Amino acid sequence: MSRLLAAVLAAFIAVPAFADVTLLNVSYDVMRDFYKDYNPAFAKYYDAKFKDKVTLQQSHGGSSKQARSVIDGLEADVVTMNQSTDIDAIVEKGKQINAGWEKRLPNEAAPFSSLQVLIVRKGNPKGIKDWNDLTKPGVQVIVPNPKTSGNGRYTYLAAWGYALKQAGGTDAKARQFVTDVFKNVPVLDAGGRGATTTFMQRQIGDVLVTFENEAEMIAREFGRGGFEVVYPSVSIDADLPVAVVDKVVDKKGTRKAAEEYLKYLWSPEGQEIAAQNYLRPRDPAVAAKYAKQFPNVKLFGVSDFGGLQKAQKVHFDDGGVYDQIAASIAKK
Amino acid sequence: MAFKKHSVLPGFNLALGYTLLYLSIIVLLPLSALVLKSTGLTAEAFWHAVSEPRVVASYKVTFGASLIAATINLITGLLISWVLVRYSFPGKRFIDALVDLPFALPTAVAGIALATIYAPNGSIGQWFEPLGIKVAFSPIGIVLALTFITLPFVVRTVQPVLQDLEPELEEAASSLGATRLQIFWKVILPTLLPALLTGFALAFARAIGEYGSVIFIAGNMPYVSEITPLMIISKLEQYDYLGATAIAVVMLVVSFTLLLLINGLQWWSAKRMGRR
Secondary structure, eight states, X not given: OHHHHHHHHHHHHHHHHHOSEEEEEEEEGGGHHHHHHHHHHHHHHHHHXXXXXXXXXXEEEOHHHHHHHHHTTOOOSEEEOSOHHHHHHIIIIIOOSOTTGGGSSHHHHOSEEEEEEEEEETTOTTOOOSXXXXXXXXXXXXXXXXXXXXXXXXXXXXXXXXXXXXXXOOHHHHHHHHHHXXXXXXXXXXXXXXXXXXXXXXXXXXEEEEEHHHHHHHHHHHOGGGEEEEOOSEEEEEXXXXXXXXXXXXXXXXXXXXXHHHHGGGSHHHHXXXXXXXXXXXXXXXHHHTGGGSOOOEEEOGGGGTOHHHHIIIIISTTSHHHHHHHHHHHO | OTTOSSOSSSOHHHHHHHXXXXXXXXXXXXXXXXXXXXXXXXXXXXXXXXXXXXXHHHHHHHHHHHHHHHHHHHHHHHHHHHXXXXXXXXXXXXXXXXXXXXXXXXXXXXXXXXXXXXXXXXXXXXXXXXXXXXXXXSHHHHHHHHXXXXXXXHHHHHHHHHHHSOHHHHHHHHHTTOOHHHIIIIIIHHHHHHHHHHHHHHHHHHHHHXXXXXXXXXXXXXXXXXXXXXXXXXXXXXXXXXXXXXXXXXXXXXXXXXXXXXXXXXXXXXXXXXXX
């Protein structure tokens, strides 16, 4: 028995010894499935090109929580987040990433993007077609908490942007619109996955607002029969940025592998794996190949809000617009 | 008595020294780091962080729900320990072990399980739904989760005391003409009171700090069902470490004051019983 145990232990200890480089990728919740496919592909590519073995480790959690772990000293070689503000926070608070990270890779360092879609029950019994249907009385909307979730923040901004783009749209009208949407929210889960559980498993609500790629995860998890995806007339372009953690790779001497790891996300193979996981690819050829699964939606960027950092300050920080909206809803 | 120079029991200095050192490293050090960190805020900013209406609403939810949960467990805990000590029946050991389960279970698992059962489409929740009662995703859900989590405390503190309580005492009271109610109020309850209070205090303290289970069942609606630990988390999400610490300090001070009060009460009731 003890010999068996020793053998098992030895096997565990031996694994890293084979690998010449070990990279830790600190990522957010719903990227689990993508990197499960991407990591082996990259390891194979790296081995073939540099004759070097690379072992990849993953850590997943809420995007901001993961960023905080890195700030507090988790030795990530690369971070792959759902909001640029999370990486900016590492630059500012932890100083582990050098400023200008978004310029070091193409597309503002976001190899793919997603957008907010509406997920409704089978047959769409409430007839939900666009954002304005979310404000109707009697429609329950499931959204994760914008205070704690990047997913929730994108939903909030998407609804705001939609209202602003209507004829005669003003900030005041947009604010009223978002208030009306959040009035219909019965539960605020802390993160995107929690909201999915509330909608699919607890069967609460008429519509779930979440990332397009999360819709695919729901289909894989719960089957395709239980829900329908509704693409709104306009949505927000959610760039999913990545960065090398400079301090860590310089200390560990893993810079080359880490940079290759991120660069390869833009390769045709990386882009294809992204598309298979319903992340919208940047590569035009791959995008064309998978065009059928990505309906054309008019998109606006967070630049309409002066960037995510400004949006965070104006809307989501304590005392911001979202807090005022929450207070006004609670008083009624 | 404790500070008598030549105690019959040797090793007082060493034992006390070790106790103080241990408590300092394990408890006081992280807590003082917390308080120290909060001094990075000006008094004004500190007050602002801890007195936001949304945070104040969360204090009410957290302390209110914890108080209700601890009170429920005070009564049911007494009942359970009474049954476990005084009666013997098949499956008693099994039930005894069951009591500790809320300790062993990861709190998130408890929260998810409770939310599943009490959700409007859950096996129990569906019966409340037509009555217009929302159990999960409302403050009732918070009380429920906290009651579950803190169940073992009262049972486990009262049980040994009840075991030591000799039935002869009750027999004597009975032979002196006391009614059953009198025996309960005048003989049993006063003896159990210190243990009950300890159990209550532990349950209450545990409930105040609980996050994992509550978060899944609370629904987390601003001003209605947000608990204070969630406010701390949401401050951290904004990288507002100082604001988070400020709220933590408030929780710390209030909890400590309440525990001190309950300990004082316990000491007073023990003294009244004529022992120290």
